Amino acid sequence: MKYHKPNFQGPAMKGDLLWLSSMLLLLPGAGSCPEKCLCHTPTKSVDCSRQGLKEIPSELPPRTQILHLQHNYIGDVPTSAFSSTPLLRTLDLSHNALLTLAPGAFLGLGHLQVLNLTQNSLHSLESKIFQSLPQLQELDLSFNNIQELPKFQGETLSHLTRLAIQRNQLQQVRRAHLASLPSLRVLFFKDNLWKCNCHLLDLKLWLESFVYKGGITDGVICSSPDIWKGKDLLKIPYELYNTCLPLLGNGAPIETQLPDTAQQDRPHPSQRQEQVDKSQSDCELKPKARPVNLRHAVATVVITGVVCGVVCLMMLGAVIYGCTYAAVMAKGHGEPLRHANEPRKFGEEKAPLGTSLA
Incomplete structure (x- = not known):
């Protein structure tokens, strides 16, 4: 007995293959890598x-x-x-x-x-x-x-x-x-x-x-x-x-811009x-501007220095004035001796002896 292979190339099978092929063409790359x-x-x-x-x-x-x-x-x-x-x-x-x-x-x-x-x-x-x-x-x-x-x-x-x-x-x-x-x-x-x-x-x-x-x-x-x-x-x-x-x-x-300002302005x-x-x-x-607090600190230091300087000058002036005044007064205490030895000027009257002793 001869064995015959089944025929899978019938009209129905060919139709299915054509349909599958057309679907794959309509979906290019589907499932591909x-x-x-x-x-x-x-x-x-x-x-x-x-x-x-x-x-x-x-x-x-x-x-x-x-x-x-x-x-x-x-x-x-x-x-x-x-x-x-x-x-x-x-x-x-x-x-x-x-x-x-x-x-x-x-x-x-x-x-x-x-x-x-x-x-x-x-x-x-x-x-x-x-x-x-x-x-x-x-x-x-x-x-x-x-x-x-x-x-x-x-x-x-x-x-x-x-x-x-x-x-x-x-x-x-x-x-x-x-x-x-x-x-x-x-x-x-x-x-x-x-x-x-x-x-x-x-x-x-x-x-x-x-x-x-x-x-x-x-x-x-x-x-x-x-x-x-x-x-x-x-x-x-x-x-x-x-x-x-x-x-x-x-x-x-x-x-x-104010609400009433004209457009042309x-x-x-x-x-x-x-x-x-x-x-x-x-x-x-102006990226290197000093911070406000630093400027205030510098200004405060400057003003304080000026005030201290003025006070020191005033104190120095007072010392000089005091020394000068003391020197003048000391010099003034020696004046009567000098005047006693000096001759009287014309027209001056000699005071009575008793009065002088008194």
Whole structure:
């Protein structure tokens, strides 16, 4: 008896294979793992670290929640680079060669909670770069070359609790940028080029309020001017900023205007800019002003010295006067003997002898 193999290539089986193939074509990359990456399905994590990558890998599993891309050579993040992984919660791009981030680099990551961009070469950040991350809780921008922070949007970063910006090129941070982060609890600032002049007064006030409410910070350590180099901004006395009161957090002078003042009385924008520049220059020239209490102490010492000097001069004058008076009086007691031996002048009458004896 001959054995016949069952025929699995019937019309029904061929139809099922065609349907399955079409579904796989409609879901490109479904269940696949990029080359040089390790995909761990139970934890929904993909590890592409230390693989010499120069760009964001394509065909990432769509259910990925944790993506490790650290220690590579990725130079930029294009727009919608992670659109295939909308469920991402943790993204690690640290220790790469990032120079720029496209304005829509993180579009579609509405569930992202942790973003690590430390140890890159970022110089600036587009103002709306984090607008598409409403659930972001931790942001690490440390060890870059960032010179100015973007204006954080409080309505989209309302859940941000931890911000790290150490080791950058920051000289100042506007108070309004940080005040728009209502949930912020931890803030790391050290090792920047903080210029402790008038423009940091608002940051000082905000930090004091932040710490008072239980916030954690490593402080702002001044790099300039020289008299405050290495000092904590929170420990600089307020007297230093007496000349800075006309400045607001945005660097503009305070403009007080009465309600009935005409619109045309307002200064021209060019004049206003001149006022700003003048205020800034005045501020720059007066960072070494002595504290008020020290000036008062010096004035008190000077006045006391003057008074003591005057009193000493008066006492010396009194001594001289007393000595002179005593000498004159002593000299006056010897005068009668001299007058008795002198001849009488013409016209003087000699007193009777009896009278003289009396």
